[in-house]
Amino acid sequence: xxxxxxxxxxxxxxxxxVEANLQTEGFEVIKATNxxxxxxxxxxxxxxxxxxxxxxxxxxxxxxxxxxxxxxxxPIIMLTAKGDEExxxxxxxxxxxxxxxxxxxxNELIARVQAVLRRAQKQTSEFSEPxxxxxxxxxxxxxxxxxxxxxxxxxxATEYRLLLQFARHAGKTLTADELLRNVWGPEYxxxxxxxxxxxxxxxxxxxxxxxxxxxxxxxxxxGYRMP
Amino acid sequence: MNTRKPDASSLQPNxxxxxxxxxxxxxxxxxxxxxxxNIVKLARPVFIFDNAVLYLVNExxxxxxxxxxxxxxxxxxxxxxxxxxxxxxxxxxxxxNSLFQPDTKPExxxxxxxxxxGLPMLLSGKCIGALVFIRFGGPPFTKEQIHLAEFxxxxxxxxxxxxxxVDRVANLEAERRLxxxxxxxIATVSHELKTPxxxxxxxxxxxxxxDTHWDAATQLEFLAIIDEETDRLTELVDNLLDSSRLQSGxxxxxxxxxxxxxxxxxxxxxxxSRYPNLNIHWKTKGSDYLVEGDPKRLGQVIDNLLGNAAKxxxxxxxxxxxxxxxxxVKLSIxxxxxxxxxxxxxxxxxxxxxxxxxxxxVRGSGLGLYICDxxxxxxxxxxxxxxxxxxxxxxxxxxxxxxxxxxx
Numbered sequence: 284x285x286x287x288x289x290x291x292x293x294x295x296x297x298x299x300x301v302e303a304n305l306q307t308e309g310f311e312v313i314k315a316t317n318x319x320x321x322x323x324x325x326x327x328x329x330x331x332x333x334x335x336x337x338x339x340x341x342x343x344x345x346x347x348x349x350x351x352x353x354x355x356x357x358p359i360i361m362l363t364a365k366g367d368e369e370x371x372x373x374x375x376x377x378x379x380x381x382x383x384x385x386x387x388x389x390n391e392l393i394a395r396v397q398a399v400l401r402r403a404q405k406q407t408s409e410f411s412e413p414x415x416x417x418x419x420x421x422x423x424x425x426x427x428x429x430x431x432x433x434x435x436x437x438x439x440a441t442e443y444r445l446l447l448q449f450a451r452h453a454g455k456t457l458t459a460d461e462l463l464r465n466v467w468g469p470e471y472x473x474x475x476x477x478x479x480x481x482x483x484x485x486x487x488x489x490x491x492x493x494x495x496x497x498x499x500x501x502x503x504x505x506g507y508r509m510p
Numbered sequence: 511m512n513t514r515k516p517d518a519s520s521l522q523p524n525x526x527x528x529x530x531x532x533x534x535x536x537x538x539x540x541x542x543x544x545x546x547x548n549i550v551k552l553a554r555p556v557f558i559f560d561n562a563v564l565y566l567v568n569e570x571x572x573x574x575x576x577x578x579x580x581x582x583x584x585x586x587x588x589x590x591x592x593x594x595x596x597x598x599x600x601x602x603x604x605x606x607n608s609l610f611q612p613d614t615k616p617e618x619x620x621x622x623x624x625x626x627x628g629l630p631m632l633l634s635g636k637c638i639g640a641l642v643f644i645r646f647g648g649p650p651f652t653k654e655q656i657h658l659a660e661f662x663x664x665x666x667x668x669x670x671x672x673x674x675x676v677d678r679v680a681n682l683e684a685e686r687r688l689x690x691x692x693x694x695x696i697a698t699v700s701h702e703l704k705t706p707x708x709x710x711x712x713x714x715x716x717x718x719x720x721d722t723h724w725d726a727a728t729q730l731e732f733l734a735i736i737d738e739e740t741d742r743l744t745e746l747v748d749n750l751l752d753s754s755r756l757q758s759g760x761x762x763x764x765x766x767x768x769x770x771x772x773x774x775x776x777x778x779x780x781x782x783s784r785y786p787n788l789n790i791h792w793k794t795k796g797s798d799y800l801v802e803g804d805p806k807r808l809g810q811v812i813d814n815l816l817g818n819a820a821k822x823x824x825x826x827x828x829x830x831x832x833x834x835x836x837x838x839v840k841l842s843i844x845x846x847x848x849x850x851x852x853x854x855x856x857x858x859x860x861x862x863x864x865x866x867x868x869x870x871x872v873r874g875s876g877l878g879l880y881i882c883d884x885x886x887x888x889x890x891x892x893x894x895x896x897x898x899x900x901x902x903x904x905x906x907x908x909x910x911x912x913x914x915x916x917x918x
Binding site: 294303304307364385386389390392 | 704705707708710718719722732735
């Protein structure tokens with residue numbers, strides 16, 4: 284089977300460079316010029332590896348990486364012109380497997396690609412359905428789009444992250460503490476009121492009858508659950 | 511330290527009204543001198559005084575006058591009048607009111623009988639200065655009047671604190687702007703330097719790979735990229751050097767007689783080899799385009815403007831027009847590309863400025879137009895831009911005409 288690699292960079296000259304080197308190793312190269320295209324091509328082509336540039340118009344590499352990780356474990360190597368620690372750590376925290384700092388040599392790039400692919404071979408990449416459906420609610424992870432009762436719903440970034448918590452753990456009860464830590468961060472673990480307000484707002488936007496919620500139900504004294 | 515808060519309950523209705531008016535006056539203005547002048551004016555009908563002086567503590571810890579008004583008797587004595595420094599110092603060092611009231615002698619000169627009331631300006635336990643009221647020939651300050659004066663001093667303190675905070679915020683804002691511009695510059699420059707370096711490194715190591723063979727066409731393709739990226743790096747380094755020379759005033763311009771038309775022609779030719787699809791239209795009025803100038807520097811300007819048209823307005827025809835008159839030569843370079851947003855027009859000749867809309871799409875350092883502007887200025891000419899979003903951009907240069915020495 285041919286190994287397919289998605290190369291994402293807004294500089295055509297750069298894509299050409301990577302493409303030429305990868306093709307000599309027998310890889311098939313697919314190309315995208317911004318983060319949005321990268322996410323779409325990941326859904327459509329299910330590549331074996333993604334080489335993702337950080338600085339791009341439309342959607343940058345960090346955002347694209349975060350989005351892809353919502354539905355896929357495909358190995359991602361970030362390509363960055365900024366080699367500082369903050370930049371590298373941010374990429375790795377968002378789920379990147381490795382990073383290569385520009386300028387780099389052709390041999391280094393090939394070696395990194397092969398190392399990451401070797402590691403990944405031990406487990407096959409998972410591509411879960413990039414969509415999630417529950418009743419009249421559907422979420423498209425690749426596009427970060429939410430549709431409830433047949434209508435597109437506009438959620439804030441925080442509301443979307445909160446909703447993802449429920450969708451990822453559907454059927455499981457989540458405590459207020461867990462939700463606050465995962466969505467807002469550990470320093471918010473005591474701020475129950477902010478969670479109450481946000482859940483109430485989510486229900487207003489998603490539930491058919493926000494007074495009798497069916498998507499996010501309260502389990503008194505335990506937490507919240509998407510059944 | 512006097513920590514007693516002024517209490518409004520003991521004030522007379524007209525005094526209370528004056529105090530309210532003072533509060534309003536303070537709330538409505540950010541102008542410190544105006545606010546103080548207003549306070550003096552509003553206080554005057556309910557509180558008699560001849561001179562009022564505000565002293566503020568300076569960086570050495572001593573008092574310095576910051577505001578003074580002479581409104582009653584003694585205006586005529588000017589600098590010889592009494593300005594209450596002793597009362598101010600005492601109020602400032604003790605943190606309490608200071609009162610100096612002479613024994614009244616009816617036969618003596620009123621101007622020599624000075625009554626001083628010094629009030630400390632206390633702000634969260636710290637004394638920031640003192641306010642002094644002076645009366646010539648009395649009457650002595652009563653307890654109620656002192657109380658009213660405390661109110662006024664408290665308000666003045668608020669004004670001062672407000673002013674201090676406003677100044678501080680303005681300073682911090684300015685510092686922050688500078689830091690941001692510097693760090694944006696470093697980020698832009700390092701990105702701009704690293705991009706061509708990345709290509710040079712990437713393509714040369716690709717060609718150097720021992721484990722693979724590239725056909726001749728591919729080798730040429732890669733070498734051409736390395737060559738172009740090296741030029742780009744050189745250009746960027748030159749721009750950086752020019753920009754810093756312009757900043758330090760060591761930018762050299764060598765004047766001689768230049769035919770602007772042939773200079774434009776040369777640059778067009780060079781640019782067309784770089785951008786083969788570039789579509790250029792010429793329009794000239796007049797025939798003599800000689801100016802006094804530095805051909806290298808003027809060429810740099812033309813190259814930059816044409817290059818911008820090719821970069822920012824790809825596939826758009828470029829119209830070059832030239833016009834000469836007795837005393838000047840005018841050159842216009844116009845594209846019909848996406849144009850420059852109106853809000854950016856005032857900034858595009860500034861060092862490091864880049865339009866938000868194109869910053870991520872077109873590579874550049876924010877130095878080119880700054881350098882153009884500076885070069886044209888060094889030629890005693892003018893450069894300006896006409897543009898609107900979606901309506902293309904036109905750069906117009908006017909250079910003073912060469913004054914050829916008449917043959918004898």
